[in-house]
Amino acid sequence: MGRYLIRRLLGAIPLVLGIATIIFFVLSLAPGDPVSIYTAPNVSSEVLEQMRQNMGLDQPVHVRYVRWMGSMIQGDFGVSFARNQPVREIVQQILPNTLILSLSAITLAFLTGILIGVFQAVRQNSLIDNSLSVVALFFYSMPSFWLALMLILIFSLTARNVWDWPFYFPASGMTSVGHEFMSPLEQVGDRLRHLALPSISLALVLAAGIARYMRGSLLEVIRQDYVRTARAKGLPERTVIFKHALRNALIPVVTLLGLYLPFLFSGTVFIETVFAWPGMGKLVVDAIGQRDYPVVMAGAFIFAVMVIIGNLVADLLYSVIDPRIRYE
Amino acid sequence: MSEVWTEARSDARSRASRRVRFRGGPALGIVLPGLPQLLAGRLAAGGYVTALWVGLVTLLMYRWERVWAAPTGALDEQIAFATLALGIAGALAWSIRDLRKGRDPLPMSRSQWGLASRAFRKNRVAVLAVGMVAFFYLVALLTPFIAPFDPTFQGDLLADRLSGPSATHLLGTDHFARDIFSRLLYGARISLSIGFVAVSISITIGTLLGAVSGYLGGAVDSVIMRGVDMVISFPRLVLLITIIALFEPSITLIVVILGLTQWPQVTRIVRGEVLSLREREFVQAGAALGFSRVRIVLRHVIPNILAPVIVAASLGIGDTIVLEAGLSFLGLGVQPPTPSWGTMVADGRNNLLGAWWISTFPGLAIVFVVLSFNLAGDGLRDALDPRLRS
DSSP: OHHHHHHHHHHHHHHHHHHHHHHHHHHHHSSSOGGGGGOOTTSOHHHHHHHHHHTTTTSOHHHHHHHHHHHHHTTOOOBOTTTOSBHHHHHHHHHHHHHHHHHHHHHHHHHHHHHHHHHHHHTTTSHHHHHHHHHHHHHHTSOHHHHHHHHIIIIIIIHHHTSOOSOOOOOSSSSOTTGGGSOHHHHHHHHHHHHHHHHHHHHHHHHHHHHHHHHHHHHHHHTSHHHHHHHHTTOOHHHIIIIIIHHHHHHHHHHHHHHHHHHHHHHHHHHHHHHTOOSHHHHHHHHHHTTOHHHHHHHHHHHHHHHHHHHHHHHHHHHHHOTTOOOO | OHHHHHHHHHHHHHHHHTSOOSTTHHHHHHHSTTHHHHHTTOHHHHHHHHHHHHHHHHHHHHTHHHHHHGGGSOHHHHHHHHHHHHHHHHHHHHHHHHHHHOOOSSOOOOSHHHHHHHHHHHOHHHHHHHHHHHHHHHHHHHHHHHOSSOTTOOOOTTTTTTOOSOSSSTTOBOTTOOBHHHHHHHHHHHHHHHHHHHHHHHHHHHHHHHHHHHHHOHHHHHHHHHHHHHHHTSOHHHHHHHHHHHSOOOHHHHHHHHHHHHHHHHHHHHHHHHHHHTTSHHHHHHHHTTOOHHHIIIIIIGGGGHHHHHHHHHHHHHHHHHHHHHHHHTTSSSOTTSOOHHHHHHHGGGGTTTTTHHHHHHHHHHHHHHHHHHHHHHHHHHHHOGGGOO
């Protein structure tokens, strides 16, 4: 196990370097001169030339590439143009917000997806199974940003302004205005309330796919002999399904974790933009608007690294869930 | 084998019993193509042709002046005119031919595709989904005749701005007093064509690379597959917005970039299929006969892996439409004033409570189009995979 982990980590290194290389060359292909933002009638061309030298832009591409790679490996992503702050500091502040959102979304997605899938498989071909399938496919085909807007429209705006619900969900941000003055318990509640709509709109689309997969996988397992044996020896149906069948049916579903991570992070870009959630996705989108290339590069790189780590976690989860898989 | 024959015979019998046999059928078939078949119980074929005919003729009568002016109009009007003419002629021709032959005793084709198409036609949901997809493309082509307003036409900014659904504006107007229904129809053309072209690009690249990678193996294989790993582990959206942000967003750029970032999934599927095909006798025989590798890959390997590729294409169009809408939503896709569903959803963000119709209807349009593609793709997968065929 330990050796396998080390081998996988070593294998991930060329992948990470390759991705960094792609990002570098895409950005160096971009038209335009980064110095041009300093262009003004009262800035002489000598100053601009000096600026170019300071940024190392007078060097040939391969020299810049090696330098960039060198500082990237040391965790130095440069300085943000827009905020005049090291990108590393910004990322350290903002990355946890994205992790909170995506972890809660993926937990929610797997919990609801697995439960719905199991429910459908147990009642195969019943009316409720078929209607749940249709509903799941409906959500599966839905753009998450639109779902997010609709949830805001219903559970935030209409709930507060038209129906006068005593309880509505906030439509933006991570905390309310008076967050600092709340008691610790209220603070937790406030954060959860802000987390609800973003993570639900991210999770529903994923959960629909998971439920589809779970249903098929459990249906295959339920037909096997050992499940019949379990039923024959008089175990209650609940134990048969959740203890015997589900464990084997979950194995293919865990593959989805690795497959869905890129979708999840793509989703966070939209969801964070819609809900003004101060995370990596919103950071990258804002940075693109401001032509803040160091932030864009760092953001793209971190997203890719998160996907690679996520895939590794998914592979390790296999061996936890399926003892037949031994990594040597 | 006997099972197959019994099935074929019962199939023929049921077809014979459902053929049109009442008097006046042919006459009815010319006035209302499809209706005789519909009355004879062939719901899918009869229903589609009847609906197509009624729709096209209504459109022709309702928008007579526009249709009349179309052949000398803009390119999209000429295309719409051709679609209308072909649709009407096709419905009539199908009706006459079907009524005249009426009975074909045995299904002719027993090829792989013939079997698949029989399996597909038994799947009602999938047939309906393909019908929906065809309907969306038809509407997109006929948009210049259907749309009540020009998509960029701004009405009276004081009176018509942000007005709700009404008889004049079926789905309301946006903050520039533009008609949502018309913009929705014109937006369909953007979404559907971007999806189609981008997926064509990615399918072509993905199939070729996958076939080469799987058939040649060795160093070529590992280089291509490492590239695939790299592109797959990149959140596609982040790559897309990075590239699009660096260059000026335009429809061409979006189509190309969407096409160039989707091939890895196809490559993986194709490579897996080719790896198993490579050891099969007919491929080995080709190599033994001294065919060149190019010929073996193009003529013998690729035709045998088309089934999973078609499924991937159908599901991929849905994904691409959602992604394009997302890019436009972020302002990185189709640029205003060209209507696009993603941009329209974004337009409604600032007036979500006061004018819910601006964001809601384009989103619903995306959901239904993508749902149809997904259902059609599922149906194709079930029909094309012999293991899943019951």
